[in-house]
Amino acid sequence: xxxxxxxxxxxxxxxxxxxxxxxxxxxxxxxxxxxxxxxxxxxxxxxxxxxxxxxxxxxxxxxxxxxxxxxxxxxxxxxxxxxxxxxxxxxxxxxxxxxxxxxxxxxxxxxxxx
Amino acid sequence: xxxxxxxxxxxxxxxxxxxxxxxxxxxxxxxxxxxxxxxxxxxxxxxxxxxxxxxxxxxxxxxxxxxxxxxxxxxxxxxxxxxxxxxxxxxxxxxxxxxxxxxxxxxxxxxx
Numbered sequence: 726x727x728x729x730x731x732x733x734x735x736x737x738x739x740x741x742x743x744x745x746x747x748x749x750x751x752x753x754x755x756x757x758x759x760x761x762x763x764x765x766x767x768x769x770x771x772x773x774x775x776x777x778x779x780x781x782x783x784x785x786x787x788x789x790x791x792x793x794x795x796x797x798x799x800x801x802x803x804x805x806x807x808x809x810x811x812x813x814x815x816x817x818x819x820x821x822x823x824x825x826x827x828x829x830x831x832x833x834x835x836x837x838x839x
Numbered sequence: 840x841x842x843x844x845x846x847x848x849x850x851x852x853x854x855x856x857x858x859x860x861x862x863x864x865x866x867x868x869x870x871x872x873x874x875x876x877x878x879x880x881x882x883x884x885x886x887x888x889x890x891x892x893x894x895x896x897x898x899x900x901x902x903x904x905x906x907x908x909x910x911x912x913x914x915x916x917x918x919x920x921x922x923x924x925x926x927x928x929x930x931x932x933x934x935x936x937x938x939x940x941x942x943x944x945x946x947x948x949x950x951x
Contacts, residue, residue, distance in 0.1 A: 769943070771942070785939040786840075787939075825890070825935045829888060830887065832887050
């Protein structure tokens with residue numbers, strides 16, 4: 726059974742960098758796109774981007790200048806960094822497997838507030 | 840970006856009655872590989888999204904057969920044949936044909 730478990734800081738100040746990590750348990754780490762998606766409170770879902778097991782990335786144009794994704798294949802983990810956060814980045818952040826995700830993490834609420 | 844429009848945005852339904860959600864795309868979702876990457880997700884309150892249907896009409900394992908997907912090109916539909924209490928939540932369509940992938944705004948299904 727595939728499980729995605731994510732963690733990271735839940736409260737940030739404006740201009741700080743958001744950092745989240747997602748660990749993958751069960752199943753193969755290679756051969757998949759590993760995705761980050763976010764959801765502002767009470768709003769819809771937004772793609773942030775994806776990273777492959779070899780480290781190839783694709784980012785949503787609206788966030789591209791501030792996003793970095795990476796993988797640690799030795800630990801079956803991948804990470805999201807989002808720099809220079811503002812209140813608009815307040816959201817639940819999800820990690821998920823694939824471009825059409827069946828497996829999702831539990832979500833992490835990240836609040837940006839001074 | 841591909842814009843997905845869902846209707847209705849709010850859907851009050853009586854238990855046991857059918858429900859239908861429309862998802863329309865600003866561009867054809869037929870990929871160059873011939874597939875149409877249109878999926879449907881259910882998000883119950885306080886939970887992560889759950890995929891129900893992929894590639895227009897392929898129902899995922901464990902999804903009740905009262906859920907069905909149909910459509911082509913730019914027009915797609917999710918149907919629930921008989922709504923049950925556990926179906927309450929928000930339903931999103933999502934396109935995985937053109938980057939950046941996008942979601943529809945969501946349709947909130949509630950019991951009347």
